[in-house]
Amino acid sequence: MCYVYNKDPxxxxxxxxxxxMKDEKDFLLRCTHPDVNAKRAHVLASAIEIGSFAQxxxxxxxxxxxxxxxxxxxxxxxxxxx
Numbered sequence: 001m002c003y004v005y006n007k008d009p010x011x012x013x014x015x016x017x018x019x020x021m022k023d024e025k026d027f028l029l030r031c032t033h034p035d036v037n038a039k040r041a042h043v044l045a046s047a048i049e050i051g052s053f054a055q056x057x058x059x060x061x062x063x064x065x066x067x068x069x070x071x072x073x074x075x076x077x078x079x080x081x082x
Contacts, residue, residue: 014029016031018036028054033066036051036052036057
């Protein structure tokens, strides 16, 4: 018998509208969500929008704004290509 402990869908950072890559060679995603970066001095004082590492945000567990559940996750807008 299989027990389901969490019925919420998995929310990947790569599918969030606030995630970005610095360049094509970079494999670490950056989170640019305003609530995530509101208290991060290195992000607030930066001259360019770099965001914080999404991996650190998700690993922080319950003590971070987004955390493991992806509480602040929002789907990327759909783009149509022809």
